[in-house]
Amino acid sequence: MSFRLALASLLLTFLAPTTDAQAREAGFQRRVTADGIEVGVWYPASGTPVRQRLGLYAQDVVPDAPLPTGRHPLIVISHGTGGDFAGHVDTAIALARAGFIVAALTHPGDNWRDNARATRIEERPAAFSSTISYMLQGWPGRAAIDPARIGAFGFSAGGFTVLAAAGGRPDMSRLTGHCARYPATFVCTLLRSQPRTQSNALPVLADNRIKAIVVAAPAIGFTFDRAGLAGVRIPVQLWRADKDAILPAPFYADAVRAALPEAPEFHTVPGAGHFDFLAACVDPASMPMLCQSAPGFSRAAFHERFNREVVRFFSGKLAG
Numbered sequence: 001m002s003f004r005l006a007l008a009s010l011l012l013t014f015l016a017p018t019t020d021a022q023a024r025e026a027g028f029q030r031r032v033t034a035d036g037i038e039v040g041v042w043y044p045a046s047g048t049p050v051r052q053r054l055g056l057y058a059q060d061v062v063p064d065a066p067l068p069t070g071r072h073p074l075i076v077i078s079h080g081t082g083g084d085f086a087g088h089v090d091t092a093i094a095l096a097r098a099g100f101i102v103a104a105l106t107h108p109g110d111n112w113r114d115n116a117r118a119t120r121i122e123e124r125p126a127a128f129s130s131t132i133s134y135m136l137q138g139w140p141g142r143a144a145i146d147p148a149r150i151g152a153f154g155f156s157a158g159g160f161t162v163l164a165a166a167g168g169r170p171d172m173s174r175l176t177g178h179c180a181r182y183p184a185t186f187v188c189t190l191l192r193s194q195p196r197t198q199s200n201a202l203p204v205l206a207d208n209r210i211k212a213i214v215v216a217a218p219a220i221g222f223t224f225d226r227a228g229l230a231g232v233r234i235p236v237q238l239w240r241a242d243k244d245a246i247l248p249a250p251f252y253a254d255a256v257r258a259a260l261p262e263a264p265e266f267h268t269v270p271g272a273g274h275f276d277f278l279a280a281c282v283d284p285a286s287m288p289m290l291c292q293s294a295p296g297f298s299r300a301a302f303h304e305r306f307n308r309e310v311v312r313f314f315s316g317k318l319a320g
Helices: 003-015 089-097 121-137 157-165 174-181 186-193 253-259 299-317
Strands: 025-032 038-045 050-054 057-063 072-078 101-105 145-155 210-216 236-241 265-269
Touching: 025 089, 038 057, 038 089, 038 121, 057 089, 072 089, 072 121, 072 157, 089 101, 089 299, 101 121, 121 145, 121 157, 145 157, 145 299, 157 210, 174 186, 210 299, 236 253, 236 299, 265 299
Parallel strands: 025 057, 072 101, 072 145, 145 210, 210 236, 236 265
Antiparallel strands: 025 038, 038 101, 050 057
16 A cells, blocks of 8 residues: 555544544443442543542543443443442543443442441442343343443452452451451551451352452452462463552552462553542542652652553453
8 A cells, every 4th residue: 555545544444433442532421330340431432521539530531421332341440448439430430431332339338328238348349230130131222232341340348359250368367367467557556457257258249250360459368378369270360559657558459460360461650549530520639548648759750551451451352
């Protein structure tokens, strides 16, 4: 092909009308499943985006845009303790604009409105799998989902959630010894405020519909040993914040990295704190602990890289 023909072809590509497969915006819906789980859904869309406020965050989306056609991979997002479906809104939008359908649930009993069951962390994978089932069986746009291409994204307690949902088997008895040595850590203070009553023997939680996972700053990573993660045989992208004071090294992301049967794609983030994996807040002063980063660290700049890497990973591992 001559240079002029190549240039003309490229210009036509950019000037051509947007198709569903090439949508450049994100549609958005808020749904509630039959079993009461709140779910935010983002998907490829065309149209004029509007600015919406979602709690601490904001998004530019096409509300209730026409549902997509074709077949798209699905990513399900699990938030951290005390969060909700909106905490990773920018990552969800980046994925939707790249052609993914994204569903983020608000975990029952472990969210900012109701955290009465925050230490019952082993209940989270069941809600996560229930959300996958809703998207495949109950969501009005389900025909646009390719059930063979499902990924999972989890931050903090959500990182534990997706590891367990992907076949990890935590040893919850390790909590006792860890908290005897490190009583001042977040995990251990939470356990003192909400003592666990469940047995340490957990059921198998694997959901074989999940084909790839992204895990950021996983909670209680030390509960997974090599035997516990032997069943996780799918691709893993793993992230650690180097200045994480909530889940400090080496007991969380590093412990998971060491225990996985196959080396993950591992990323460290110099200067980042635990909550820098959350989307940038509209008003950082409104909740400094969650919203404010350390001096010299730009959450917005980091998320440009973070979202790009997450999209790249899922695009490669869930290719059609």
